[in-house]
Amino acid sequence: MSDEFDLNKKLYINFLRTEKSLSENTIVSYSFDIEKLFHFLRDVRFITKLNDVNEELITDFLKFVRSAPAREKSYSAKSLARIISSLKSFFKYLESEELIKSNPLGNIETPRTLRALPECLTIEEMDLLLSKPDVNEKLGLRDKALLETMYACGLRVGEAAALEISNIYSAEGFVRVFGKGSKERIIPIGRTALKFISKYLSESRNFLKNKKSAAYVFLNFRGGMLSRMGILDIIRKYARIAGIKKPVHPHTLRHSFATHLLQGGADIRVIQEMLGHADISTTQIYTHIDKNFLIEIHKTFHPRA
Numbered sequence: 001m002s003d004e005f006d007l008n009k010k011l012y013i014n015f016l017r018t019e020k021s022l023s024e025n026t027i028v029s030y031s032f033d034i035e036k037l038f039h040f041l042r043d044v045r046f047i048t049k050l051n052d053v054n055e056e057l058i059t060d061f062l063k064f065v066r067s068a069p070a071r072e073k074s075y076s077a078k079s080l081a082r083i084i085s086s087l088k089s090f091f092k093y094l095e096s097e098e099l100i101k102s103n104p105l106g107n108i109e110t111p112r113t114l115r116a117l118p119e120c121l122t123i124e125e126m127d128l129l130l131s132k133p134d135v136n137e138k139l140g141l142r143d144k145a146l147l148e149t150m151y152a153c154g155l156r157v158g159e160a161a162a163l164e165i166s167n168i169y170s171a172e173g174f175v176r177v178f179g180k181g182s183k184e185r186i187i188p189i190g191r192t193a194l195k196f197i198s199k200y201l202s203e204s205r206n207f208l209k210n211k212k213s214a215a216y217v218f219l220n221f222r223g224g225m226l227s228r229m230g231i232l233d234i235i236r237k238y239a240r241i242a243g244i245k246k247p248v249h250p251h252t253l254r255h256s257f258a259t260h261l262l263q264g265g266a267d268i269r270v271i272q273e274m275l276g277h278a279d280i281s282t283t284q285i286y287t288h289i290d291k292n293f294l295i296e297i298h299k300t301f302h303p304r305a
Helices: 001-016 024-044 055-066 077-096 123-130 136-154 157-162 191-203 227-242 249-264 270-276 280-288 292-299
Strands: 174-178 185-189
Touching: 001 024, 001 077, 024 055, 024 077, 077 227, 123 136, 123 249, 136 157, 136 174, 136 191, 136 227, 136 249, 157 174, 157 227, 157 249, 185 270, 227 249, 249 270, 249 280, 270 280, 280 292
Parallel strands: none
Antiparallel strands: 174 185
């Protein structure tokens, strides 16, 4: 093992955690990509000093990753773009801290990749999904409140799991959530979701909570915070009951939220704000989802259509 490699990686990971406030999942992803490079440098090229890493070595590493044997993990264009992005960030940090003389990725471009269109449900499918929880049962009422809230606000699964009672402002009609990097945002929430949250809090949650329960809205049957996997299982359960053939997962509700807002005429920058996207290009993918809808809008409103 190379002490220099490991030491600088630890410094960088600490920087991501304390200065950039990135999520642990993102940090793990960066760490994995960097370790992949370290393996190539140590075991394939026998390099032990970061200052010996140049553009040619980086280019050879990317070729090495692309040509991995079939028995190893294959890398898509998107994965390669992510690896390059991770390494760019790592070496930029080293350069800014004067830990290396020059950045070997300075002239290497991140390839553009075609972003896959996110799966979403039609309004009819969403209505069907939301109708399936049995609100006469305690867990069914919790599930109904959860699904309505995720769809009403376009929440990420982690945001739904971490939602606290104190961050629901029923009278004002909004919720406060903390997204990636602990960034706070305010999201409007509809009457239907608020109705079922209120009903769940008054009729069901008290039977789930225990002395150790925190202030989280959605609890599991043991009274703890409902986990990401728990939410995934709930959504898949009702998609199966509803007979929906598409793959349905927590992000499907978020994609459907954005798509239905766009179809209803919402401005894309408003959708960007509600989704918590830092870059408008991340949100613009939703303009490609329903081409038939956009064609009809063009035909109806454009003077030269």
